[in-house]
Amino acid sequence: MLKELGRGLYTTFKMLIEGPVTTQYPEEKRQVRPRYRGRHVLKRYENGLEKCIGCSLCAAACPADAIFVEASENTDDERFSPGDRYASTYEINMLRCIYCGFCEDACPTEAIVMGDNYELSFTDRHDAIYTKDKLLEAVPSQEMTTPQKVEPGLYTRSVPQMENPRD
Amino acid sequence: MDWTLWLEWVIKALVLTLTFLVGFGYLTYYERRFLALLQSRLGPNRAGPQGLLQWVADAIKLIFKEELTPAKAYKLVFFLAPIITMVPSIVIAAVIPWGPSVNLFGRNISQSVANINVGVLFLMSIASIAVYGIVLAGWSSNNKYAMMGGLRSSAQMISYELTLGLSMVVAILLGNSMSLVEIVEAQRGPFGWFIFVQPVGALIFWIATIAEVNRHPFDMPEAEQEIVAGYHTEYSGMKFALFFMAEYQKMIVVSAILATLFLGGYLGPGVDQFPWLGPLYMFIKIFVLLGIMIWVRASWPRIRYDRLMAFGWKILLPLALAVVFITAVGILLAQEVNPWLMWLTPVLSLLAGWVASLMVDRAIRRKNYA
Numbered sequence: 001m002l003k004e005l006g007r008g009l010y011t012t013f014k015m016l017i018e019g020p021v022t023t024q025y026p027e028e029k030r031q032v033r034p035r036y037r038g039r040h041v042l043k044r045y046e047n048g049l050e051k052c053i054g055c056s057l058c059a060a061a062c063p064a065d066a067i068f069v070e071a072s073e074n075t076d077d078e079r080f081s082p083g084d085r086y087a088s089t090y091e092i093n094m095l096r097c098i099y100c101g102f103c104e105d106a107c108p109t110e111a112i113v114m115g116d117n118y119e120l121s122f123t124d125r126h127d128a129i130y131t132k133d134k135l136l137e138a139v140p141s142q143e144m145t146t147p148q149k150v151e152p153g154l155y156t157r158s159v160p161q162m163e164n165p166r167d
Numbered sequence: 168m169d170w171t172l173w174l175e176w177v178i179k180a181l182v183l184t185l186t187f188l189v190g191f192g193y194l195t196y197y198e199r200r201f202l203a204l205l206q207s208r209l210g211p212n213r214a215g216p217q218g219l220l221q222w223v224a225d226a227i228k229l230i231f232k233e234e235l236t237p238a239k240a241y242k243l244v245f246f247l248a249p250i251i252t253m254v255p256s257i258v259i260a261a262v263i264p265w266g267p268s269v270n271l272f273g274r275n276i277s278q279s280v281a282n283i284n285v286g287v288l289f290l291m292s293i294a295s296i297a298v299y300g301i302v303l304a305g306w307s308s309n310n311k312y313a314m315m316g317g318l319r320s321s322a323q324m325i326s327y328e329l330t331l332g333l334s335m336v337v338a339i340l341l342g343n344s345m346s347l348v349e350i351v352e353a354q355r356g357p358f359g360w361f362i363f364v365q366p367v368g369a370l371i372f373w374i375a376t377i378a379e380v381n382r383h384p385f386d387m388p389e390a391e392q393e394i395v396a397g398y399h400t401e402y403s404g405m406k407f408a409l410f411f412m413a414e415y416q417k418m419i420v421v422s423a424i425l426a427t428l429f430l431g432g433y434l435g436p437g438v439d440q441f442p443w444l445g446p447l448y449m450f451i452k453i454f455v456l457l458g459i460m461i462w463v464r465a466s467w468p469r470i471r472y473d474r475l476m477a478f479g480w481k482i483l484l485p486l487a488l489a490v491v492f493i494t495a496v497g498i499l500l501a502q503e504v505n506p507w508l509m510w511l512t513p514v515l516s517l518l519a520g521w522v523a524s525l526m527v528d529r530a531i532r533r534k535n536y537a
Contacts, residue, residue: 011466013205016204
């Protein structure tokens with residue numbers, strides 16, 4: 001009996017020596033895993049053009065019907081993305097989204113990516129609908145905002161030439 | 168009897184009561200932090216610096232909570248039960264000496280509220296009153312789980328009170344007095360603490376007091392998994408807080424009594440030159456004893472109820488009787504033959520304790536436990 005009781009005391013004492021494992025959440029945050037599926041981000045090319053071409057494949061793939069895309073025509077004077085069309089409206093309802101990542105898989109241009117932000121909270125249901133300006137990545141520099149005025153004939157291909165994804 | 172004596176008593180009683188009320192608050196904080204550390208957590212650290220004001224927040228929350236009284240409860244007893252539980256837990260501290268006498272304003276003031284010559288008897292009698300509050304709370308709630316908690320509590324307390332009394336007898340024998348001050352003074356000198364003379368007696372006292380204050384692993388009266396919350400199931404708000412307070416103050420008090428009876432009380436290096444060191448030494452001893460209680464809570468599972476009773480009656484009570492006998496024989500031999508024979512007492516009592524632990528082992532391993 002004494003041995004078992006002593007072992008019980010030793011086990012808890014070991015924990016005292018090892019110290020707490022607590023992460024003090026709002027002050028210190030833990031790194032998410034590389035393939036973590038957080039809030040979506042709409043990516044840009046290095047020159048600032050949006051990757052999204054408004055094809056609505058993500059909306060079609062979405063099992064929760066959380067994505068709404070509306071496309072408009074690009075012109076060389078007002079160019080948002082390579083190719084003919086761009087997404088003039090891009091909305092994700094974060095209350096519907098189940099974070100499955102199908103939109104990421106469906107996207108032909110790797111425009112929509114699941115980010116690492118998991119701190120989503122709303123006080124109003126309207127705030128749960130993330131519009132394009134909230135989802136879109138920040139521009140690398142100020143003069144690269146869309147729409148851009150570009151030379152004609154430069155951006156005819158809407159889906160870029162890409163390798164197969166490895167990760 | 169002049170009025171200054173009354174004033175002295177009133178001030179001492181007030182200081183003691185307030186110390187206990189604040190001590191209760193910080194004991195809950197101490198328990199939560201230390202328990203958390205033993206479980207690889209941090210514990211409350213948000214309210215105030217390092218969570219030091221957590222107990223204030225808890226108290227405010229409990230004060231503003233709605234108080235429900237069950238419709239079919241016996242209202243008067245339901246109301247009185249928390250008070251009957253709470254008051255003895257402070258009153259019992261009155262006889263504990265917190266330090267040697269001090270000279271203050273040209274008066275010789277003893278550092279206990281009442282230095283009565285039958286202090287140990289006072290402790291025993293007040294400790295038994297607390298069980299009434301718990302039983303009455305269980306009964307007046309008109310709830311079967313509360314009732315069961317109250318009954319368990321009374322059975323457990325009555326069983327372990329015998330053992331508690333016998334282990335107090337050990338200290339009385341060794342100190343040759345019933346006054347707590349004289350028991351403390353008898354522990355002067357190197358290895359004078361009674362825990363060195365009678366370690367098993369101190370251990371029995373400690374086990375019995377844990378059972379008496381319903382702490383883990385003997386918290387049968389409030390075993391959540393079995394009987395909801397036991398006797399205070401129907402209590403909420405400030406009435407519940409009183410039960411909570413009583414439990415924690417009893418923890419402090421029994422630690423103080425254990426320190427007084429077996430750990431030399433306020434004695435420590437330099438206490439005669441600086442009498443104010445007395446309360447400090449008491450504080451340190453109580454702090455360590457409370458820490459051990461919390462450590463035990465984190466480590467050991469709750470013992471089954473029938474085994475609790477079997478342990479109390481079949482193991483602990485005979486062991487306590489044996490320890491009293493050994494102590495008496497040791498004192499007799501030391502007086503009649505040779506003072507060094509006093510040290511036969513710890514050896515023999517440790518032997519008895521070892522035999523008792525073997526008996527527990529045997530009872531646990533038995534296949535068909537009745």
